[in-house]
Amino acid sequence: MTITPLTALKSPRILMGYQQTAPAYGYSIFILRVITGLALMWHGLPKIQNPFHWMGNALPEAIQLLPALAEFVGGIALMLGLFSPVASFFLLVNMTVAMVLGHWVHGHPFVSLDPHGHSYELALVYWSINLFILINGPGRFSFDYFFFRDFFKNGTYEQEYIVVD
Numbered sequence: 001m002t003i004t005p006l007t008a009l010k011s012p013r014i015l016m017g018y019q020q021t022a023p024a025y026g027y028s029i030f031i032l033r034v035i036t037g038l039a040l041m042w043h044g045l046p047k048i049q050n051p052f053h054w055m056g057n058a059l060p061e062a063i064q065l066l067p068a069l070a071e072f073v074g075g076i077a078l079m080l081g082l083f084s085p086v087a088s089f090f091l092l093v094n095m096t097v098a099m100v101l102g103h104w105v106h107g108h109p110f111v112s113l114d115p116h117g118h119s120y121e122l123a124l125v126y127w128s129i130n131l132f133i134l135i136n137g138p139g140r141f142s143f144d145y146f147f148f149r150d151f152f153k154n155g156t157y158e159q160e161y162i163v164v165d
Helices: 005-010 023-049 061-080 084-104 121-136 143-148 153-158
Strands: none
Touching: 023 061, 023 121, 061 084, 084 121
16 A cells, blocks of 8 residues: 555554554553543542532532543543543543643642652643544444444554555
């Protein structure tokens, strides 16, 4: 298969040199999704238990509900690989707000030298993982693949492994 610039623009996965049918890709994104989803679910659990007041009275109740839902429900969705693009999008927004309003505004560093200090390292890691899942999809071992495989771009899940020189 010859890769032209137009083909590469239509399918960014071809630029990366692999498709989602590569054996290691399916397993690795499954592990990444499950561990990240589990961590986000546990991170959101205390928030979902008190969804309208987990920040005290700092913000209106409805605004406090959004990150609680994003982290808890989004974490479960990532673990299952169900509606992964939607969950990843809301988690990206959530982590962006956490970094900007929760860390950067207060001058927190990327990594704190104090083990108990504040930093935006974890929020950026979650942000990066969700961006990856949003761009690349949830992989073969997901409910999204099982239910919606025809929806994914031109059947790229079904294509052969491609090596780009």
